[in-house]
Amino acid sequence: MNNTSAVAIVPLGRRVIYIRDLLHALVLRDIKAQYKSSILGILWSLINPLMQLMVFSFLFRVVLPLGIDNYAAFAFSGMLAWSWFQLSMLQATSAITSHRELIRRPGFPAPILPAITVTTNLINMLMALPLLLLFIVFSGGELKSTALFLPLLMMLQFVFTLSLAYLTATANVLFRDIQHLMAVCLQLTFYFTPVFYSASRVPEKYKFLYELNPMVHLVTAYRDLLLFGQIPNLRTLSFLALASVVLLVFGYTFFMRMRDRFVEEL
Amino acid sequence: MNDAIVVENLSKHFRRFEKDRPSSLKEAALRGFRNLNRSETKFWALRDVSFTVPRGKMIGIIGQNGAGKSTLLRLIGGVGRPDSGKVKVSGRIGALLDLTTGFHPDLTGRENVFVSGVICGLTRAEVAERLDDIIAFAELKNFIDNPVRTYSTGMQMRLGFAVAVHTDPEVLLIDEVLAVGDLAFQDKCLKRIKEFKQYGCSILFISHNLGQTEQICDEVIWLRQGELVAKGNPEVVVGEYTAELASETRRRTPIEQPAIITPSGAELAVNKNRFGSMEMEITAVELFDSRGVPATELNAGEALSVAIEFTTNRPIDHPIFSISISRDDGFLCFDANTSAQGLQLPVIEQNGKIVLHIERLDLSGGRYFVDVGIYEKEWTYGYDYHWHVYPLEIRAPESKGILRPPQLWELSELAQKAEPVDTILRPRFIEQGRTNL
Numbered sequence: 001m002n003n004t005s006a007v008a009i010v011p012l013g014r015r016v017i018y019i020r021d022l023l024h025a026l027v028l029r030d031i032k033a034q035y036k037s038s039i040l041g042i043l044w045s046l047i048n049p050l051m052q053l054m055v056f057s058f059l060f061r062v063v064l065p066l067g068i069d070n071y072a073a074f075a076f077s078g079m080l081a082w083s084w085f086q087l088s089m090l091q092a093t094s095a096i097t098s099h100r101e102l103i104r105r106p107g108f109p110a111p112i113l114p115a116i117t118v119t120t121n122l123i124n125m126l127m128a129l130p131l132l133l134l135f136i137v138f139s140g141g142e143l144k145s146t147a148l149f150l151p152l153l154m155m156l157q158f159v160f161t162l163s164l165a166y167l168t169a170t171a172n173v174l175f176r177d178i179q180h181l182m183a184v185c186l187q188l189t190f191y192f193t194p195v196f197y198s199a200s201r202v203p204e205k206y207k208f209l210y211e212l213n214p215m216v217h218l219v220t221a222y223r224d225l226l227l228f229g230q231i232p233n234l235r236t237l238s239f240l241a242l243a244s245v246v247l248l249v250f251g252y253t254f255f256m257r258m259r260d261r262f263v264e265e266l
Numbered sequence: 267m268n269d270a271i272v273v274e275n276l277s278k279h280f281r282r283f284e285k286d287r288p289s290s291l292k293e294a295a296l297r298g299f300r301n302l303n304r305s306e307t308k309f310w311a312l313r314d315v316s317f318t319v320p321r322g323k324m325i326g327i328i329g330q331n332g333a334g335k336s337t338l339l340r341l342i343g344g345v346g347r348p349d350s351g352k353v354k355v356s357g358r359i360g361a362l363l364d365l366t367t368g369f370h371p372d373l374t375g376r377e378n379v380f381v382s383g384v385i386c387g388l389t390r391a392e393v394a395e396r397l398d399d400i401i402a403f404a405e406l407k408n409f410i411d412n413p414v415r416t417y418s419t420g421m422q423m424r425l426g427f428a429v430a431v432h433t434d435p436e437v438l439l440i441d442e443v444l445a446v447g448d449l450a451f452q453d454k455c456l457k458r459i460k461e462f463k464q465y466g467c468s469i470l471f472i473s474h475n476l477g478q479t480e481q482i483c484d485e486v487i488w489l490r491q492g493e494l495v496a497k498g499n500p501e502v503v504v505g506e507y508t509a510e511l512a513s514e515t516r517r518r519t520p521i522e523q524p525a526i527i528t529p530s531g532a533e534l535a536v537n538k539n540r541f542g543s544m545e546m547e548i549t550a551v552e553l554f555d556s557r558g559v560p561a562t563e564l565n566a567g568e569a570l571s572v573a574i575e576f577t578t579n580r581p582i583d584h585p586i587f588s589i590s591i592s593r594d595d596g597f598l599c600f601d602a603n604t605s606a607q608g609l610q611l612p613v614i615e616q617n618g619k620i621v622l623h624i625e626r627l628d629l630s631g632g633r634y635f636v637d638v639g640i641y642e643k644e645w646t647y648g649y650d651y652h653w654h655v656y657p658l659e660i661r662a663p664e665s666k667g668i669l670r671p672p673q674l675w676e677l678s679e680l681a682q683k684a685e686p687v688d689t690i691l692r693p694r695f696i697e698q699g700r701t702n703l
Contacts, residue, residue, distance in 0.1 A: 014389070017389050018384075018387070018389050021384050021389045021390040021391075022384050022385070024384075024390065025380050025381050025383075025384040025385075025390060026368075026381065026384075028380075029368075029370050029373060029377070029381045032370075032372075032373055032377065033370045033372050033373060036372040036373065036413075101363075101364045101367040101368075102367060102368065102385065103345075104340060104345055104363075105343075105345070105361060105363065105364075105367060105385070106340070106342075106343025106344055106345055106359050106361045106363075106439060107343065107344065107359055107361070107387055108385065260346050260347040263340065263345050263346040264280055264346065
């Protein structure tokens with residue numbers, strides 16, 4: 001017999017509220033910590049992408065002109081979506097290994113840790129979103145009603161990122177160099193994601209390979225909704241949604257199965 | 267069933283990975299991912315442990331480092347999976363483990379109360395409700411809006427403790443956290459824990475403070491290398507355990523060390539009047555009277571200071587210093603140690619000196635010895651223990667008792683007016699063994 005049964009009779013309602021509160025408290029802690037420790041505080045979540053945007057603008061409007069209209073809004077939208085993904089993955093990969101005490105705490109729901117990093121970075125992105133809207137409006141563009149679908153798209157990216165996060169967080173417990181590997185992979189994937197260029201420039205014969213990167217579709221979809229006022233390719237997105245949900249179930253199951261190992265490996 | 271915790275034939279083994287299992291991808295790849303799960307050495311963290319904890323009882327767990335105490339607590343808390351056997355816990359589990367888990371140094375005390383409270387299992391609304399009580403308990407009202415990084419370790423622990431005890435657990439797991447803050451605060455913590463017990467909370471308690479364990483637990487479990495050695499009456503189990511520790515010190519005492527003569531002229535010979543592993547050595551022991559003059563004779567009621575000089579050639583983790591005074595025949599009259607006073611010494615890396623000031627020593631007249639020792643931080647064994655090496659003569663009339671506190675006889679006779687006789691003012695009456703009535 002292999003069982004530990006903690007017969008904690010907690011009503012489901014309270015459990016749901018508790019998980020929500022836990023997420024709330026820990027995300028709030030991380031966000032507050034980000035800006036409390038620096039003088040410019042929360043501005044850093046804007047300064048970083050803005051600097052990057054300046055470099056991109058110089059490179060791809062002056063040095064190697066790509067001929068993209070309204071480049072600031074174009075690149076910035078890509079960067080927001082990308083950095084949400086990148087930072088979440090980087091931090092989530094070490095979410096288990098860097099929270100040893102929480103993992104070893106009776107009753108602490110470990111699966112919440114990757115969700116916390118993805119949520120924290122979502123909020124950072126949301127804080128930079130008004131700036132993107134400013135770029136769009138100031139450059140003469142206008143926000144179409146398609147922008148209302150933005151939350152749905154974010155939900156999709158959330159599930160997609162989280163499902164990967166469960167896998168990498170678990171793998172990192174078993175092999176600590178996964179986190180270094182992730183850093184390298186993410187850096188390379190960045191170039192294979194249409195952040196500072198347009199996916200339409202990729203030659204037809206490479207398209208199939210290129211489009212295997214889910215972030216290609218996500219970034220393009222953000223632009224469709226916000227910049228071009230058109231409905232993105234729903235077929236690809238629904239496929240991605242389905243795949244993400246399957247991956248999430250798989251990732252979560254893998255995470256939970258390995259969970260007992262965490263305690264021993266940490 | 268009235269048992270809050272039932273542990274049946276619980277076993278847990280850990281694999282030692284260092285040798286055989288790759289911990290990085292490179293190593294794994296070099297070996298062609300072959301022996302990812304093979305493990306050669308496995309050791310039992312717990313082996314066939316069974317016991318029950320009735321509702322409202324407090325059970326202490328003692329044993330040396332690595333005996334499986336913390337593993338047991340974690341398994342009961344549902345962290346990790348036993349290899350065989352069962353753990354059944356009924357009721358909401360609370361834990362006093364790492365008190366400052368989740369604290370962020372840049373956030374204020376108040377903000378951290380919310381983080382920590384939620385980690386302890388409360389909802390935000392519940393934390394808000396108890397916020398004032400928590401702050402009051404931690405005695406941090408004036409600091410609660412300062413960042414936690416400005417707090418001393420003691421303050422942080424107090425805050426963590428205050429949060430943890432404002433949950434309402436039905437089963438409480440405590441691991442080494444009652445040595446928080448000053449004695450007054452520790453007292454408050456103990457009181458709080460007794461309250462938990464009163465409303466039916468069952469408590470499992472790990473502490474290296476054997477005295478405290480003996481005092482506050484209803485029963486004690488002794489684990490040795492994952493096996494349950496004894497369970498029962500605290501006094502008995504702690505006593506057996508202490509006896510085993512003493513023999514452990516004997517076992518570790520080196521044999522070849524030559525005898526030395528102390529400055530006071532006594533011979534110090536290993537295994538005769540000196541025991542311990544000698545990882546840390548007592549180089550000199552001196553006794554001083556109230557004026558700071560070296561003394562081996564004192565009047566009853568005088569102050570005594572005992573200075574121990576020590577040396578070590580490797581860093582020693584939080585050692586415990588112990589000083590006791592025993593009679594010629596070995597009867598223990600006075601016993602003090604740094605750990606019982608809630609004092610945790612730092613890591614000691616070189617020579618040093620520690621002094622115990624005893625304000626007054628009200629012992630009966632006679633010949634005594636000051637026994638001094640340095641022990642491993644968990645009392646596992648002694649580093650150096652000098653037994654019956656440093657004599658102390660107390661000048662007072664001999665008596666069969668142990669104590670000679672300031673005393674006063676007062677006789678009231680019906681017809682006559684009594685005249686008080688004070689031993690301090692007129693000690694010669696006492697010394698002559700009769701009163702002047």
